[in-house]
Amino acid sequence: MDNTPAEPKSLEWALVLGSSSGFGAATAAALAEQAGLNIVGVHMRRPTDQDAFEETKARIEAAGRKYIPFNMNAANPDRRADALDKMAEAMDGSGFRVILHSLAFGTLKPYITEAVEDGITPANMDMTLDVMAHSLVYWVQDAYRRGLLGKGSRIFAMTSSGSHRIIPTYGAVSAAKAALESHIRQLAAEFATSGITANAICAGVTDTPALRRIPGSDRIVEGALSRNPSKRLTVPNDIANFISLLAKPGSGADWVTGNVIFVDGGEDIMG
Secondary structure, three states: OOOOOOOOOEEEEEEEEOOOOHHHHHHHHHHHHHHOOEEEEEEOOOOOOOOOHHHHHHHHHHOOOOEEEEEOOOOOHHHHHHHHHHHHHHHOOEEEEEEEEOOOOOOOOOOOOOOHHHOOOHHHHHHHHHHHHHHHHHHHHHHHHOOOOOOOOEEEEEEOHHHOOOOOOOHHHHHHHHHHHHHHHHHHHHHHHHOOEEEEEEEOOEOOHHHHOOOOHHHHHHHHHHHOOOOOOEOHHHHHHHHHHHHOOOOOHHHOOOOEEEEOOOOHHHO
16 A cells, blocks of 8 residues: 655645744745745744744745644644644645744753753753754654655755754754754655655854853854854845745756755855
8 A cells, every 4th residue: 555645735834843932933935925926834932032023924925825834842742733733634635845843942061060950961851852843854754744845845954053053052953953954864865756845054153042042142143153254144134045946946956855955155065
C-alpha cells in the first residue's frame, strides 16, 4: 500500500513559526505582499509583549491575503497537532509553499560556573534544542503527513553565526543552531525527489528583540558594524525580501537545497 500523502491541489499558504516580531513578522508580511501567499502565523505572545503583530496583520490584509494566527507554544506536540488540523481545514486542499522556522526562545546561561544554580541545566539544554532546532522536524513531519507539502514547497530555518562561532552565554543556542543546520541538510536529502527544498538562512547581526536578550548585545552590534563590509547591520526586511524572492514560482530556486545561505552583506566572510 502506498502511504505517500496526497499532493495539495495548490500551494497558496505560508506557515511562519515565530511570526510576532523580528524575521518572522517581516517575512510573513513580505510573503503576502511580494509572493501573494496567505499566512498562518504561530507565535507565543503575552498581553504585555511589544511586538509587530498588529502591523504584520494589517500589512497582510492590506495585500488582500488571509492571516490566521495561532498564539501557542510551538514546541507542544498536542497543540501542534490541533493547530495543523485546523490549518488543513482552513486551507481547504491547498498547501504550504513556504514553512519558515524562526523560533527564538532558549536559555542564555554559561556552561561552567562556581554555583550550580548559575549554570545551564539538562532541562535548559533540552528545552533550547527542542524549541530552536528539533521542533522544525516535528512541524515538517506533521505538515507532510497531512498532505500540506508538495512539489514546489520551500522550507527555511533561521540560523546564525553562533552555529560556528563562540558568543558568551550562547552555548545552548549555538548548539541548537548547529543542530538546526543539520536538520535542514537531512530534510533536503530526504525530500529531494519530492521537489521540496530546505535551506537555512544565516542573517547578519540584526537588532531584534531576540538579540537584545543576549547579554552584551551592544558589543555584538558594535563588532558587526565594524566588521561588515556593507557598513550596516542586517535588517529583518533583508531576510524577508530574500525568502520572498525564493518563494516565487519560476525563481530558479528548485535546485537550491541543503544549504546555509548567508544573507548578511558580507559580514561572515570578514571573520
